[in-house]
Amino acid sequence: MSVTLEPIVGHYTSFAIQGKQCRVYFEEAGSGIPLVCLHTAGADNRQYRHLMNDPEVTSRYRVLAFDMPWHGKSYPPEGWQETEYQLSTALYVDTVMAFCAALELERPVVIGCSIGGRIVLQLAHLHSDKCRALIGVEAADHQQPWYDTSWLHRGDVHGGEVCAALVSGLVAPQSPAVYRHETLWQYMQGGPGIFKGDLYFYRVDSDLRGKLSGIRTDLCPLYLLTGEYDFSCTPEDTLRTAEAIPGAQVTVMREVGHFPMSENPTQFRKYLLPVLKSIQGQ
Amino acid sequence: MTRSNAATGAQLLQRFTQVASSFAKPRAVQVDMLVQFAEVPVIVRIRDGRVTEIVQRGVALQSWDFAVKGTAEGWSQFWLALPPAGWHDLLALNKRGAFTIEGHLQPLMAHLQFIKDLLASPREEAT
Numbered sequence: 001m002s003v004t005l006e007p008i009v010g011h012y013t014s015f016a017i018q019g020k021q022c023r024v025y026f027e028e029a030g031s032g033i034p035l036v037c038l039h040t041a042g043a044d045n046r047q048y049r050h051l052m053n054d055p056e057v058t059s060r061y062r063v064l065a066f067d068m069p070w071h072g073k074s075y076p077p078e079g080w081q082e083t084e085y086q087l088s089t090a091l092y093v094d095t096v097m098a099f100c101a102a103l104e105l106e107r108p109v110v111i112g113c114s115i116g117g118r119i120v121l122q123l124a125h126l127h128s129d130k131c132r133a134l135i136g137v138e139a140a141d142h143q144q145p146w147y148d149t150s151w152l153h154r155g156d157v158h159g160g161e162v163c164a165a166l167v168s169g170l171v172a173p174q175s176p177a178v179y180r181h182e183t184l185w186q187y188m189q190g191g192p193g194i195f196k197g198d199l200y201f202y203r204v205d206s207d208l209r210g211k212l213s214g215i216r217t218d219l220c221p222l223y224l225l226t227g228e229y230d231f232s233c234t235p236e237d238t239l240r241t242a243e244a245i246p247g248a249q250v251t252v253m254r255e256v257g258h259f260p261m262s263e264n265p266t267q268f269r270k271y272l273l274p275v276l277k278s279i280q281g282q
Numbered sequence: 283m284t285r286s287n288a289a290t291g292a293q294l295l296q297r298f299t300q301v302a303s304s305f306a307k308p309r310a311v312q313v314d315m316l317v318q319f320a321e322v323p324v325i326v327r328i329r330d331g332r333v334t335e336i337v338q339r340g341v342a343l344q345s346w347d348f349a350v351k352g353t354a355e356g357w358s359q360f361w362l363a364l365p366p367a368g369w370h371d372l373l374a375l376n377k378r379g380a381f382t383i384e385g386h387l388q389p390l391m392a393h394l395q396f397i398k399d400l401l402a403s404p405r406e407e408a409t
Contacts, residue, residue, distance in 0.1 A: 141335055157391045164395065166373065172367075231368055231377055
């Protein structure tokens with residue numbers, strides 16, 4: 001065959017999340033330590049395509065990225081048409097743990113960005129015994145809202161366009177145009193009201209300030225990586241969060257914004273590879 | 283950059299006018315937007331995705347759909363080739379208080395990327 005195929009392979013699987021059967025799409029590449037990747041609100045697993053194409057990562061890690069139900073190529077659970085999608089902290093934790101259980105992943109490393117970074121903190125709080133290490137990208141226990149989420153789903157504003165336009169400012173000006181616009185395209189393709197439903201978790205149901213006591217970073221290392229151009233989850237938000245978690249390791253990443261793995265993979269890997277190497281050595 | 287070496291409102295308007303007067307995209311945008319550069323307000327008229335007029339306010343009872351008002355420092359930083367973090371986006375500037383956004387916001391939100399691109403159009407070329 002003369003064509004070049006990427007090493008990424010996609011699969012569909014079905015498992016129950018909070019009693020509802022969900023058909024979930026995921027992609028994977030590589031072998032070694034399981035590395036489960038959580039996409040941002042309103043997006044999908046394409047954000048991790050660069051990571052899954054990076055031999056320095058896939059030679060040591062089995063990288064898995066799933067589309068949350070309602071996102072990407074994962075359908076909503078049956079009966080969705082009668083409900084309003086709202087992600088909660090409990091549903092998010094259960095979703096991640098159900099995926100890991102369904103794939104029989106033994107003590108995976110979990111990396112999550114934005115809402116994925118927030119839930120990584122909750123995983124550190126609740127399930128550090130089930131994870132080998134946790135990496136929160138653009139993660140904080142709380143952050144100040146900077147727009148009214150009702151704009152994300154209404155009849156007189158195109159949902160995909162406004163989602164993308166809002167988050168476009170979270171991409172750093174240094175990020176390559178091709179990856180900036182790939183990142184925004186993901187937002188343009190989200191289902192109606194899904195970004196808003198994810199932000200219910202972010203804005204309403206996951207204020208973790210004062211609730212992250214007892215995190216054992218000696219048992220499950222916690223790394224926090226935040227881009228300097230992220231004005232949604234600012235470096236100050238992450239630094240404040242880390243101050244309350246003994247042993248949390250924080251890095252502020254230069255010249256990236258809220259979507260490091262998607263908007264500027266070359267810059268992101270400069271910060272991620274040392275973290276993955278550290279985890280591998282533990 | 284500090285406030286002391288930020289451009290004046292008149293200078294900012296001149297810079298904006300030079301570039302934005304020819305701004306156009308294939309999109310059905312019909313908006314009258316008030317844009318204020320420090321103390322200098324203008325109304326930017328957009329028809330069928332094309333800036334058709336940039337008019338200084340001087341007549342009473344001129345109407346507009348929404349307004350974007352920025353400090354001299356805010357516009358000056360925003361238009362740098364590589365703006366510092368927090369000065370690089372319309373909504374980042376709004377969050378930090380260097381810009382305010384007022385009025386009937388539906389036309390803004392319906393065409394947000396268009397408006398963002400228009401307002402950023404005087405940005406310096408990266409070297």
